[in-house]
Amino acid sequence: MRASQFFIATLKEAPSDAEIVSHKLMLRAGLIRRLAGGIYTWMPMGLRVLRKVENIVREEMNRAGAVELLMPAVQPFELWEESGRGPKYGPELLRFKDRHQRDFVIGPTHEEVITDVVRREVKSYRQLPRHFYQVQTKFRDEIRPRFGVMRGREFLMKDGYSFHASFADLEREYRNMYETYSRIFSRLGLKFRAVAADTGAIGGTGSHEFHVLADSGEDAIAFCPTSDYAANVELAEAIAPQKVGAGGTATMEKKATPNKTKCEDVAAFLGLPLTQTVKAIAVMAEKEGGSEFVLLLLRGDHDLNEIKAQKVVGTFRFARDEEIVEALGCKAGYIGAVGFAGRVVVDRSVAVMGDMVCGANEEGFHLTGVNFGRDLPQPATVADIRNVLAGDPSPDGAGVLDLCRGIEVGHIFQLRTKYAEALKCTFLDEQGKDQVMEMGCYGIGVSRIVGAAIEQGYDERGIIFPAGIAPFAVVIVPMNYAKSEVVRTAAVALLDQLLAAGIDAILDDRDERPGSMFADWELIGVPHRVVVGERGLKEGKLEYKGRTDTEATMIAAGEMTAFLQTKLCG
C-alpha cells in the first residue's frame, strides 16, 4: 500500500467530548469518525484494524469447529414474544413497525433466530452437536453511549450459539470455547483474564467473562496472581476468616465522639485501629405488604457489596433519615446494633471480631469494647456481604487476591434449555424420545476490542498496537521522496520485497516533513518503522525503529526484509 492511495486523517487535538484515552487516540489517529452519539464511521485506517481482529476471531472459531452463517439484523418481534424476552427487554432494544405495521426489532443478539433455525433444521441426535456463529453489526440503544467504540450503539460482534444432546456435551463445548477464547485474545496480543461471572471456579460454572486488563476498565476484577482464579469484584467471595480466640475481654464503655460519624474519624479520635470499628448500614428490605428495617454490620475498612447483600435480605434500598431515627432513636453516623431488637445481618469478618467499636444509638457517642453474646446477641445471620480487598485470601485457597480493572470483551454462557424450551427446539434421542436441546452462547465484542487494545497499549505519542492488529505492520518513511531518485527507488524496492514476503507494509509517499510523518505513524501505532534516507543508503543501510524503542538501529538494506520477518514472528 502507498499512503497516497490510502487515506490518512490524523488530528492534532481530539474533540473535547472524548473522555478516555482510546476514544481520543482513535479520533486523533483517524481510525473512526463520529456520526451521532455512539455511532461511528470506521475510517480506512480503523477498518483495517477491525478486520484484522475479525479475521483472527474467525480463524480461531473455524479451527474450534464452529460453522459461520449470517442471520438477519432485522428480526420479527413474534420470536421475541415466543421466547418471553421481548416484553422484559428495556428501551435499548430497538423496535419498529414495517410498512405493513408488523413488529420487528434490530436484534442486539440472536438467540431466538438461531433457535428458530435449529428447530427447523435439526431433528435427530445424529445431527448434534452444532455450533453456529456469525460476525455482524448490532445495534443496542444505550441510554448513555460513551467511550467511543467501547460503549457504542452500533457495533460489530461475533456471536456463536451451540446446541447439544446433553449437558455433558454442552460442558465439553464450553471448555472448548474457554480455550478458544483464550487463544483468540492471546493471538490478538492482549493481556486478559477469564473471569467467572458467578462463583469464580473454572469449569463447574455457567458463565465466564473475558476481560482485557486496563486501568480505565469499567469492571473491577479480583484475581489470584498465583492461580487462575478471577472474578468480578461484585461476585468474588470474601471467605470466612479463621475464628481468632473467643472474642474480646474489655468492658463496654460509652465514649463521646462529637462530630465523628465515619469509622475512620472515630478510630483516629479514639486511637484505635480502623479494623476494630464496625459500621452499621440501615436498609429497608422489601417484604410482602411493606418493608422491614434491617441493619447490615461491616468492618470499618470494608465496603458493602450490594449484590451479595441482596442475595441475603432480598431487594432493598437504603433507609431514609426519618426511618433510622424511628427505628433507633438516633440519626446515621452514631447507630449500632446494641439494643436493637430487629433483624441484623453480620458480615463474616465482623462475626469473628471482639472488643468492637460501634455507634451508641445516641448522637455524639460510640461504644467501645462491644462483644457478641454479651452486649448484643450472637449473630443470627452471618453472611458474605462485603467487597473483597487486595490481600484477602483467594477463595480457591491458592494465595491472596489482587485487584485490577478490566474491559469485558468476551462472554461465554451456558444457556442450558432456557431458549430451546420456550421455542420448542427439540430432537429425537437414541431411544426415539423427544428431548429439549442444551444450549450455549459465546460472544466477542469485535469493535470494542480495538478500543480495549488501545487502553492497554499507548504512550504520550499515541497508540502502541500489537503487531497482529496494527493497521499496517511496517511503515516505510522515505526522506525527500519527491526529489531523491535513489531514495524513491530504494523505498519502492523495499515495499515490493516486504509485500512479496507477505508483510503488510505501507510506503509513506506523501512527501511531508519527516517529523510530521514520524508523528503520524507513532500516533497511529504502527509497530515497525523503516526510514530510507540518502545518507544511510550511501553505506547500504536503512534505519529501523520499533514503536517502543528508544533508539533507532541501522540495518543493511539487503537484510531488512529478513530482519522484519524475525521481528514479526517473535
Next chain:
Amino acid sequence: MRASQFFIATLKEAPSDAEIVSHKLMLRAGLIRRLAGGIYTWMPMGLRVLRKVENIVREEMNRAGAVELLMPAVQPFELWEESGRGPKYGPELLRFKDRHQRDFVIGPTHEEVITDVVRREVKSYRQLPRHFYQVQTKFRDEIRPRFGVMRGREFLMKDGYSFHASFADLEREYRNMYETYSRIFSRLGLKFRAVAADTGAIGGTGSHEFHVLADSGEDAIAFCPTSDYAANVELAEAIAPQKVGAGGTATMEKKATPNKTKCEDVAAFLGLPLTQTVKAIAVMAEKEGGSEFVLLLLRGDHDLNEIKAQKVVGTFRFARDEEIVEALGCKAGYIGAVGFAGRVVVDRSVAVMGDMVCGANEEGFHLTGVNFGRDLPQPATVADIRNVLAGDPSPDGAGVLDLCRGIEVGHIFQLRTKYAEALKCTFLDEQGKDQVMEMGCYGIGVSRIVGAAIEQGYDERGIIFPAGIAPFAVVIVPMNYAKSEVVRTAAVALLDQLLAAGIDAILDDRDERPGSMFADWELIGVPHRVVVGERGLKEGKLEYKGRTDTEATMIAAGEMTAFLQTKLCG
C-alpha cells in the same frame, strides 16, 4: 473442509411460496432460510458463496484505487433533511426514533453520510480525487419483497462514492468504474451487459446499469449484438425511419368494421397489413387548472412507451370512456385523429405512413386511405413514443436491435453536485477559491448477484455455479467411507493435497448412499466432483466428473490435483 464439520441442509422440495428458479434452488440447496418476508438467514453453504462474491468485488475495487471504510447502518435523519431527500423518500425508508426521541433511518444508501465525512476531512484540491466504498448490510422496506434474495428487504451491498475537483475527473473515474464493474462481473463468471440508463450511448451519459442476462429478469433490455449498445427498453430510442415517398395515394373511405376494435382484428378483417393500421390512444395530460385531452398515434404493431410519452405531453393518465365520447363523439375502439381539432402526438413511425387505416370516430366504422396533409393536418408534434422492437435499427447505427431480459446487479451514476451542493461539501481550488465537489456513486448488489448467477446457471438437477463463486470448487465423494480403510485413506490424502494446493475442496464424509450424495452436490452446484472408490483405487484411479459433463472420466490418482488445477485455471 469435511462435510461432517460443516452443515448441509438440502431439501427435496422448495416451499411453495418460492416463485422463481433461483429462489427455489437456494432454499433446496440450503443456501438460505427465510426468517420473515424478504428477510433471510444465509446458511453456511450460502454464506460461502456470498463471501466469494464479496471478495471478488473487494479485490477489484481495491485494484481500481478505491479505499474501503465502513459507515454506520443507522443514520441521523437530519442529514436526510439537509440533503432534501428525507421528505421525498417513500415508505421503503425505515425510520425510527431512538430512546431520546431523536429521528434516525436505517440507511438504504449512504450519499449523505459519506458527503458528511468528506466535507469534514477534505478541504483542498490536493486531497482530491477520493473514492471510498463499503460492503454493508442494508435494509429497504420493499412493499412486496419477493424472489428470495433478488428482491429482499435486508441485503448486502457494495456502495462506493467518489469525489472530484472537476467534472472531467469524475468522468475519468466513471470510466474507471465502468471497466472495473465489467472486470468484476467477468471474474464472477456471469454473462452481463452494461445498459445505459438514459440515452444508451457509452461514455457521455450519466448512468449505467449492469444487468446479468436471464429470462426471468425483471428488466427488458434492447441491445445491439454487433456493437456495445444496450439500453433499458423503457429508454431505448426508436430512431426515425427514412421517409418513404410522399405518403399514400388512395382515396379515404369509410368501412364498416363491426365489433372490430383492435388493430389486429381490423387489419385481418380488411385484409390489410397490421403495419398499415394506426391506433389512437386517448390520454388526459395534466395542465394548470385541469387537464387536456390528447390523442397519441402509434402504428398498429407498436406499443406505447409511457416514459417517452410523458417526456412529450407531461404527466398523463388514460382517458375515461365518457371523456373519449365527449371529445370524439365515439367510444374507444373506433377513434382516430381525422376531424379531431385538439392536440395530437404522432409517433415517428406513424409520421412516415401513407394510406393509413384508423378509427372513423363512429362506432363500427374505420377509415382507410387516410393521409397526412389531406385528410388530417401534417402532424404538429412528431416524437419517439413507442417501445423498440427486435429488428429495429440500433440507435448507434451499428446494426439492428435484439431484446433480452436482465437482472440489475450494478449501477454507476454521475451524481454531479446534487449532494455536495446540498451539504456544502466544498474544497479550495488551486486559486484558493471555494468549489463544490463533483460526485459519483457506484453500487453492486452483492446478495442479489448470488440469485442472478443461479438464474443464469441451473439445470433440472440443480444449480450450476461458476467455479469462482461456488461454495466449494471441488467435492470428494468417497464410496463406503465408514467401512473401507483404503477409500478413507485415499480420500483424506486427496483432500489434504487439494487444500495444500489452495483448492477449496470438501470431503463428503457423511457416509450417505452415493446417489444421495451425488444429488446433494449437483443440487448445490459444486463444479467439480471426484469419486473415490475401491474399484478405481485398485487401478490407481479416481473418477472425475464436471457438473455439466455427461460422462465421468477416470484419472490417475497421482495426477488428480494437477488435473483439477488446470480445470480451475482454465
